[in-house]
Amino acid sequence: MYLGAIEAGGTKFxxxxxxxxxxxxxxxVIPTEHPDxxxxxxxxxxxGKGIERIGIGGFGPIDINDSSPTYGKLQKTPKTDWVDxxxxxxxxxxxxxxxxxxxxxxxxxxxxxxxxxxxxxxxCLYITVGTGIGAGAYFxxxxxxxxxxxxxxxxxxxxxxxxTYAGTCPYHGDCLEGIAAGPSLxxxxxxxxxxxxxxxxxxxxxxxxxxQALTNYIYILSPERIIMGGGVMKQKQLxxxxxxxxxxxxxxxxxxxxxxxxxxxxxxxxxxxxxxxGVKGALYLAMQ
Amino acid sequence: MYLGAIEAGGTKFxxxxxxxxxxxxxxxVIPTEHPDxxxxxxxxxxxGKGIERIGIGGFGPIDINDSSPTYGKLQKTPKTDWVDxxxxxxxxxxxxxxxxxxxxxxxxxxxxxxxxxxxxxxxCLYITVGTGIGAGAYFxxxxxxxxxxxxxxxxxxxxxxxxTYAGTCPYHGDCLEGIAAGPSLxxxxxxxxxxxxxxxxxxxxxxxxxxQALTNYIYILSPERIIMGGGVMKQKQLxxxxxxxxxxxxxxxxxxxxxxxxxxxxxxxxxxxxxxxGVKGALYLAMQ
Numbered sequence: 191m192y193l194g195a196i197e198a199g200g201t202k203f204x205x206x207x208x209x210x211x212x213x214x215x216x217x218x219v220i221p222t223e224h225p226d227x228x229x230x231x232x233x234x235x236x237x238g239k240g241i242e243r244i245g246i247g248g249f250g251p252i253d254i255n256d257s258s259p260t261y262g263k264l265q266k267t268p269k270t271d272w273v274d275x276x277x278x279x280x281x282x283x284x285x286x287x288x289x290x291x292x293x294x295x296x297x298x299x300x301x302x303x304x305x306x307x308x309x310x311x312x313x314c315l316y317i318t319v320g321t322g323i324g325a326g327a328y329f330x331x332x333x334x335x336x337x338x339x340x341x342x343x344x345x346x347x348x349x350x351x352x353x354t355y356a357g358t359c360p361y362h363g364d365c366l367e368g369i370a371a372g373p374s375l376x377x378x379x380x381x382x383x384x385x386x387x388x389x390x391x392x393x394x395x396x397x398x399x400x401x402q403a404l405t406n407y408i409y410i411l412s413p414e415r416i417i418m419g420g421g422v423m424k425q426k427q428l429x430x431x432x433x434x435x436x437x438x439x440x441x442x443x444x445x446x447x448x449x450x451x452x453x454x455x456x457x458x459x460x461x462x463x464x465x466x467x468g469v470k471g472a473l474y475l476a477m478q
Numbered sequence: 479m480y481l482g483a484i485e486a487g488g489t490k491f492x493x494x495x496x497x498x499x500x501x502x503x504x505x506x507v508i509p510t511e512h513p514d515x516x517x518x519x520x521x522x523x524x525x526g527k528g529i530e531r532i533g534i535g536g537f538g539p540i541d542i543n544d545s546s547p548t549y550g551k552l553q554k555t556p557k558t559d560w561v562d563x564x565x566x567x568x569x570x571x572x573x574x575x576x577x578x579x580x581x582x583x584x585x586x587x588x589x590x591x592x593x594x595x596x597x598x599x600x601x602c603l604y605i606t607v608g609t610g611i612g613a614g615a616y617f618x619x620x621x622x623x624x625x626x627x628x629x630x631x632x633x634x635x636x637x638x639x640x641x642t643y644a645g646t647c648p649y650h651g652d653c654l655e656g657i658a659a660g661p662s663l664x665x666x667x668x669x670x671x672x673x674x675x676x677x678x679x680x681x682x683x684x685x686x687x688x689x690q691a692l693t694n695y696i697y698i699l700s701p702e703r704i705i706m707g708g709g710v711m712k713q714k715q716l717x718x719x720x721x722x723x724x725x726x727x728x729x730x731x732x733x734x735x736x737x738x739x740x741x742x743x744x745x746x747x748x749x750x751x752x753x754x755x756g757v758k759g760a761l762y763l764a765m766q
Contacts, residue, residue, distance in 0.1 A: 251733060265733050313624040332618055336601040336700040337734050344731060345694045348636055361731045406633045410698050412624040443632060443649045445539060445553050446625050 193476040194236055194244030194285070197468030198277065199294065200269050200321075203228060205235045208473040212305070214466065225275045233284040243288045244281060245475030247297030247468050252277070254292050254339050262291045290475045294468055295326030295340075296333035298461070301471030302417050303328045306462030311414035315407055316461070317342070319400065320420035323367040327411055334411075343367035347402035350395050353378070370399040372422050383422055393427050400428070401435030404458065408436070408444060419461040433458050481764040482524055482532030482573070485756030486565065487582065488557050488609075491516060493523045496761040500593070502754065513563045521572040531576045532569060533763030535585030535756050540565070542580050542627050550579045578763045583614030583628075584621035585759030586749070590705050591616045592762050594750030599702035603695055604749070605630070607688065608708035611655040615699055622699075631655035635690035638683050641666070658687040660710050671710055681715050688716070689723030692746065696724070696732060707749040714748075721746050 195214075197204040199222060206217045216239075220231050236244070251265035262278015282289045292300075299308075299316035308314035308328070317325040323343030327334040334340060344365045355378040357364030358371070368374060375383045379392055386392045404416060422428070433454045440449060448457040461467055483502075485492040487510060494505045504527075508519050524532070539553035550566015570577045580588075587596075587604035596602035596616070605613040611631030615622040622628060632653045643666040645656030656662060663671045667680055674680045692704060710716070721742045728737060736745040749755055 253733075329622060329624060330618070330620055334617060334622075334699065336617060337696075337702045337736060338700050338732055340700055341697045341732060344697050346636055346690065346727075348634055361729045362727075402634065406694060407698065408625075409629045409632050410695060411622065412626050412628055414625045439634075439650075441649050444626055444629060445541075448625060 192239060192241045193473060194239070194241040194287075195469050195473035195476060196232065196244065196246045196248075197294065197297075197472055198222075198246055198248040199468070200249045200267075203232065204469040205232060206469045206473065207236070207239050207241060208476075210477055212470065212473060212477060214469065214473065217469065222269070224271050225277070229277075229280050229284070232281070236285055241285070241287060243290065243476045244285060245297075245472040245477075246277070246281070246289065246291045247294045247472040247475070248277065248291055250293050250339065251341070252291065252293065252339070254296075254335055256290075262289060290478070292333055292335075292475055293324070293326060293339045295324040296328070296335070297326070297471030297475060298419070298467045299326035299328040299417070299471075300333055300474055301463055301467045302461060304474050305470060306467065307417055307459050308415040309462075313413050314415040314417060315411060315413040316417045316419065317404075318420035319371065319418065319422040321372055323371050323403075323420075325407070327413060329411075329413070342403070342407065343371070345403060345406060347399055347406070350398050352391075353395060366399060366403050370396060370403075370422075375422070383425060387425060387427075393425060393431055396422070397428055397431030397435050401432045401439060404432065404436050405439040408440065408449075412444075414448075416458045417461050418458065419467075423460070429458065429460070480527060480529045481761060482527070482529040482575075483757050483760035483764060484520065484532065484534045484536075485582065485585075485760055486510075486534055486536040487756070488537045488555075491520065492757045493520060494757045494761065495524070495527050495529060496764075498765055500758065500761060500765060502757065502761065505757065510557070512559050513565070513568075517565075517568050517572065520569070524573055529573070529575060531578065531764045532573060533585075533760040533765075534565070534569070534577065534579045535582045535760040535763070536565065536579055538581050538627065539629070540579065540581060540627070542584075542623055544578075550577060578766070580621055580623075580763055581612070581614060581627045582756055583612040584616070584623070585614070585763060586707070586755045587614035587616040587705070587759075588621055588762055589751055589755045589759030590749060593758060594755065595705055595747050596703040597750075601701050602703040602705060603699060603701040604705045604707065605692075606708035607659065607706065607710040609660055611659045611691075611708075613695070615701060617699070617701075630691070630695065631659070633691060633694060635687055635694070638686050640679075641683060654687060654691050658684060658691075658710075663710070671713060675713060675715075681713060681719055684710070685716055685719030685723050689720045689727060692720065692724050693727040696728065696737075700732075702736075704746045705749050706746065707755075711748070717746065717748070
């Protein structure tokens with residue numbers, strides 16, 4: 191059986207044909223343009239490929255409630271051309287097959303749980319720290335959704351005493367994304383993250399913010415593994431700083447062998463899948 | 479079929495016999511004493527009643543991982559007599575029937591989802607604000623658990639500018655529970671919550687803290703309803719203050735008709751079940 195998979199991102203779309211075993215058989219990357227152009231390219235790629243279902247891991251906010259009349263519709267994304275674009279409906283009409291949609295981060299969490307660094311446990315949280323901060327949770331065989339999808343990057347954490355930066359979030363100013371995503375690093379310190387690699391105070395502050403968020407996620411969700419990806423997390427010096435801060439903040443309250451100095455290196459980890467995490471997660475959606 | 483149910487609390491245990499339809503047929507309340515005394519009373523109550531399974535909603539922290547060798551064992555509870563007490567194993571050995579254990583707040587969330595104020599939706603969060611602050615989440619037919627159970631009362635929120643109180647939590651000082659549970663109200667203001675009912679600044683500060691927590695829970699979990707119970711929430715003036723603060727803090731970011739001035743009264747609500755929520759939730763555990 192052939193299945194379709196789309197990783198729909200703000201800068202590029204990854205299109206793939208795979209099979210029910212999770213193998214990617216053919217792949218194409220296209221830039222994210224005006225939705226009328228992009229949808230045309232997507233339909234052209236899948237035309238005649240014989241796919242029976244298609245899974246999409248989408249940028250958002252996007253309606254992922256499959257009983258909603260606007261399932262698969264983009265919401266108030268900063269990509270203004272895409273606001274209110276009915277991506278799910280357009281694909282369903284154009285391809286005439288079932289379309290299954292979840293968020294990019296939920297799909298990445300699912301992909302890590304199936305094939306990546308959480309394949310030995312039953313639940314995980316996947317966090318990306320890049321242009322924005324987002325996270326997806328996979329628990330008890332499903333991604334977590336309710337009223338809407340998670341928007342974990344928008345929680346507020348306490349400010350670092352040395353930080354006076356106002357924050358970049360247009361909705362919340364100094365929420366986590368507003369003070370710890372890539373753009374805030376550049377605006378606070380006057381240089382891009384990669385150019386700040388040797389400045390310890392930058393990463394101590396960043397770890398202080400991200401560790402507070404992780405501590406809250408642990409108290410609220412209690413995932414069995416936390417996977418951190420995205421451009422900012424390529425600064426590998428962040429990992430030991432975050433782990434140390436998380437243990438200090440939890441202060442021994444949550445009983446788990448993972449939450450100890452000895453084991454935390456195996457609890458807060460990098461992604462196991464690299465470039466294909468998104469599109470493989472979308473394929474896994476179609477497999478279910 | 480007869481089923482057993484126990485609501486195990488720090489001050490009292492509610493014991494009940496029910497049936498597979500969720501009816502409570504017989505009930506007894508006993509004080510929480512030394513575990514050796516309490517277990518004896520529990521076994522005596524259920525002796526000869528012909529129950530086939532028993533569900534327990536327990537105070538904690540408690541091991542609720544059913545594949546763990548210490549399933550049903552209390553952990554570092556402030557009730558020192560009960561630390562490391564193997565409640566689950568003692569009941570299993572004494573009654574010789576399957577024992578199903580979850581936390582008191584998870585069981586309350588389940589109970590509200592089945593019979594209470596969340597019976598029309600698929601997910602909910604139940605929060606109790608009393609001697610401590612705890613919350614349970616019910617999603618996709620199950621309570622949320624992973625590495626351990628949730629400890630949502632221990633997240634940190636930003637301090638109110640007028641609040642200099644250090645906080646009561648022995649682990650985290652000024653975490654949410656440390657600054658917003660009943661004992662912190664009494665220590666900060668010098669009187670019990672009930673005696674402060676007419677002082678608006680008390681409830682404005684309390685609502686500021688609880689609304690921050692709810693906003694974080696919404697971003698992270700996205701529940702379809704939030705139910706707030708416990709002694710502090712008997713101050714009904716808190717509800718409109720919390721709802722107003724939550725809407726201001728979200729600032730329109732999460733798209734949902736519930737998160738509007740018109741509908742939020744139906745989103746953040748009181749419990750639908752009163753005295754029997756815990757024991758009925760425990761019965762529902764045994765029914766599954």
